[in-house]
Amino acid sequence: MTGTEFNRRLKAAVAGSPSGSLVFLGNFEVEEQWARGETGLPRLSSAGNTAVVNRMDEFALLLGDVDDHVVLKTEPDPGYLAYLRELGLGLPTVHVVRGQDPGNTVTQDALADSRLLAVLAELGAQGALLSPHGVSEWEEDLAGKAGIALAAPSADLCKSVNSKVYSRRVADELGLRQPRGWACETLEELRTAVAAASELLDAGTTILVKEAFGVSGKGIAEIESTRRLERLERMVASSARKSGAESIAFVLEEKVAKVTDLNFQFTIARDGGVRLDFTKEAITEGGVHKGHRFPPRLTAEQHEVIDRTAGLLGRRLADDGFFGVVGVDAMLDPDGGVYPVIEINARNNMSTYQARLQEQLLGEGQLALARHYPLVLDRELPFDTLRQVLAGLLLDRPGGSGLVVNNYATVNAGAASGSPFNGRLYGLITGDSAEQLAALDEAVAERLGPGGALDASRVQDTDTARPSWKGQK
Numbered sequence: 028m029t030g031t032e033f034n035r036r037l038k039a040a041v042a043g044s045p046s047g048s049l050v051f052l053g054n055f056e057v058e059e060q061w062a063r064g065e066t067g068l069p070r071l072s073s074a075g076n077t078a079v080v081n082r083m084d085e086f087a088l089l090l091g092d093v094d095d096h097v098v099l100k101t102e103p104d105p106g107y108l109a110y111l112r113e114l115g116l117g118l119p120t121v122h123v124v125r126g127q128d129p130g131n132t133v134t135q136d137a138l139a140d141s142r143l144l145a146v147l148a149e150l151g152a153q154g155a156l157l158s159p160h161g162v163s164e165w166e167e168d169l170a171g172k173a174g175i176a177l178a179a180p181s182a183d184l185c186k187s188v189n190s191k192v193y194s195r196r197v198a199d200e201l202g203l204r205q206p207r208g209w210a211c212e213t214l215e216e217l218r219t220a221v222a223a224a225s226e227l228l229d230a231g232t233t234i235l236v237k238e239a240f241g242v243s244g245k246g247i248a249e250i251e252s253t254r255r256l257e258r259l260e261r262m263v264a265s266s267a268r269k270s271g272a273e274s275i276a277f278v279l280e281e282k283v284a285k286v287t288d289l290n291f292q293f294t295i296a297r298d299g300g301v302r303l304d305f306t307k308e309a310i311t312e313g314g315v316h317k318g319h320r321f322p323p324r325l326t327a328e329q330h331e332v333i334d335r336t337a338g339l340l341g342r343r344l345a346d347d348g349f350f351g352v353v354g355v356d357a358m359l360d361p362d363g364g365v366y367p368v369i370e371i372n373a374r375n376n377m378s379t380y381q382a383r384l385q386e387q388l389l390g391e392g393q394l395a396l397a398r399h400y401p402l403v404l405d406r407e408l409p410f411d412t413l414r415q416v417l418a419g420l421l422l423d424r425p426g427g428s429g430l431v432v433n434n435y436a437t438v439n440a441g442a443a444s445g446s447p448f449n450g451r452l453y454g455l456i457t458g459d460s461a462e463q464l465a466a467l468d469e470a471v472a473e474r475l476g477p478g479g480a481l482d483a484s485r486v487q488d489t490d491t492a493r494p495s496w497k498g499q500k
Contacts, residue, residue: 208280
């Protein structure tokens with residue numbers, strides 16, 4: 028039987044057998060679909076950034092094993108695939124959509140590809156199940172048109188349990204500690220919450236207003252005055268009335284002091300069994316996820332709170348019919364107390380895609396830091412060129428120290444938007460101490476940043492009149 032421990036556990040939970048076959052689909056930011064038709068807050072998004080987010084689909088490559096499949100928007104860089112295999116990682120069979128649109132999610136592209144639908148139908152006939160990052164109507168539509176069963180609950184249920192309103196009310200029901208706050212599904216509930224929150228604002232407390240399906244720092248407003256909160260209430264009410272919405276979905280809560288963000292994940296089996304997979308320190312900046320650090324620096328008492336919360340939430344979600352991966356955001360306060368549930372993300376999480384690397388590449392007692400590095404490029408960058416730029420810093424064996432890249436598609440995803448374009452390099456740094464992790468992180472950032480080895484390689488490439496990166500690829 029092939030597969031890593033997490034891969035087998037996941038299959039046993041969602042497919043009923045650890046030896047089954049899954050077809051992974053990295054439809055990141057599925058919250059955008061769940062939020063369609065919902066009253067929301069003003070948002071800004073650039074085409075280049077959308078293209079990069081849509082290429083996060085390549086994370087799914089490292090979730091499957093050799094008996095699995097993955098649907099991607101483009102073929103992975105051949106140098107990147109060779110690098111992963113050198114590390115001893117078994118990879119799933121890759122199926123690429125035809126005519127991908129950078130502005131589309133991988134699901135949208137797959138729906139438009141009749142050839143791929145036929146391939147999925149054949150896999151479904153062989154017993155494979157479709158395993159998306161999260162399930163919206165689009166993924167349900169894809170499964171239906173292809174004739175392949177989903178390894179997940181219905182889109183309606185997935186949307187329901189991923190609402191921040193659901194998180195707030197379930198945590199209240201279970202008696203779990205939360206910042207003071209209010210869940211609002213009607214304009215009357217919003218008025219009541221605004222009146223109560225205004226008292227906190229007058230006392231100097233900051234209030235957070237969150238859309239039910241906000242993600243990656245979007246759909247959240249930080250409010251420090253009653254006047255602004257009341258103005259936001261009027262805007263939401265006006266928008267709801269204009270659209271004819273019969274309900275809204277927002278959470279208002281106080282911004283509390285914290286020292287550490289946490290993320291823990293558990294998996295719920297179809298039979299209702301719950302297993303805590305891991306707990307990690309989450310690195311965030313302005314509400315935007317930047318990476319993870321693990322194992323977390325927690326006391327036995329803090330671990331106990333997380334364990335208990337995972338069990339309570341898992342059983343409650345199972346009672347509502349949910350099964351699959353669940354990630355939960357949590358926090359530590361300055362006194363070491365735990366806020367064990369800030370929000371529930373009943374879908375794959377960034378940390379989900381690190382599970383196989385954690386199992387297969389980390390040595391005994393090693394630490395890891397997952398993060399991404401922003402890039403500004405004027406042409407596409409082949410992985411083999413990056414490998415030269417980061418020579419001596421890339422992980423070269425299990426149990427070693429260095430950076431292992433876990434998504435390369437996001438590096439060049441923005442190229443279609445023109446030059447220069449922004450990219451992201453995602454990776455996991457492994458090492459034997461926190462100091463070594465920090466030194467490696469700094470060294471990688473320096474080589475990729477302005478004036479670093481990446482800039483130098485571009486100058487050298489131009490001076491020697493070699494083919495451009497795009498041409499090389």
